[in-house]
Amino acid sequence: MAMDVTGNGAGDVLAQLLAEAVRIVAFTGAGISTESGIPDFRSPGGIWSRMAPITYQEFVGSEAARLEDWRRRFVMNAEFARAEPNAGHRALALLLAEGRDLNVVTQNIDGLHQRSGVPPARLVELHGNATYGRCLECGARRELEDVRAEIDATGRAPRCPACGGLVKAAVISFGEAMPQAAMERAVRLAESADLLIVLGSSLVVHPAAMIPVVARESGADLVIVNRDPTPLDGVATLVLREAIGPVFLRLFPQLGEK
Template sequence: MKTITGLAEARNYVAQFKRGAYHRIVALTGAGISTESGIPDFRSPGGIWSKRQPVQYQDFVRSEESRLEDWDRRFEMQDFFQKAEPNAAHLALTSLATNGYMRCLVTQNVDGLHQKAGFPDDRLIEIHGNSTFATCLSCGARAELEDQRQTVETGRSPNCVKCGGLLKAAVISFGQQMPEAALQNAAAAAQECDLFLVLGSSLVVHPAAQLPALAAEAGAELVILNGEETPLDSYASTVIRTPLAQTFAEFHEE
């Protein structure tokens, strides 16, 4: 395993990705790609989850008090998400996809920054959902968060205008079933890629943490770009420790 800690060497290394060295790239992104866009890592000490415990899915379904607590948190997070802009790492992944080198991007993030960066929807798998809009738990209809703010401020949790079901941010909550089809698609992509990139994930949250191992065991090269050690570093051919946005800052330059 090679470890890169210098920014110049890291930039030189990632430049090969845009030159067609690989044609079936799959990437996994975690909180570390978005912290450089100003979005806090909610799991870290001092983050929102250390101050306000996440609402369990079953509590959301059965308790109005829990629903209001969850909606209040969603509006707090929405303020971060609306202000944040994609950084150079988000844009580099979009470039790899639009140029035909990246087959699939799997993200643990719920902030919508990959969409803001223009990443193709048909190659994006959000395995933890998306916190920038809501869906109905009964009929699946989409609803915008901001449209629910007035209702929440009156002390009521919002309901679907189509069927009357409970509205909830489209993020996967603790205790809520993971999207099985999305997980299967992510696993299949990992096993078919020639390069698997990990960007800003600690690789401790499953099932996403299993994907790099699946790729490596199927013969893909694994490159991990993360500021701290991960449990899968030993699977990687190269580990890069430099900040992601700075690492990809010159990616579009020749």
């Protein structure tokens, strides 16, 4: 049975679990980024309730869909650029700076973990990253400013300078295969973790939502910090139904210092 507590009591329990853990995995979802002002995708009133997502098949098959996808990406990335990493992001970077064995597995595509100080070697992006583009044929990276300049100059969706393949934002679209290497790495990390902390994920998006299950079944303590109930609350060690930032500000008051 999960221990469901809030406030100082929750902080004491989480602090103890963090102190005792050797290998920690943070599993982050949209909720950690909404606290930085980035809109949610799936919630009522979220982005996809206002516009249908463009599928991978639509992107590949239609020039009009490609141009619309890029238009949306530029708008979205302007929002990402205005956002700042919050106390939740910075707490994970702080733990790493202290030398803790921590890895971040994220469903987010906004680049805030990198901007908070989490190095790429400690980050697994299950759904990709929207802050740059990638060729669908050869995998070459394209920077967004170059993509925008090409679209402005030609009126057409960008192509790879190296091989001529289609360039898409480096995110996993609906209908696109999940990145196998990232999933396999996330599973390995979950299997070896002593503690997995879910931060702001509803745990309903699969196959990503299997990662906390793998950790729990492998013997790790499971902590869920999410404002709403999740399907795994009943098997968690600790459930905190509150915002992520305040939880970590209680644990690390220095995060609130300027």
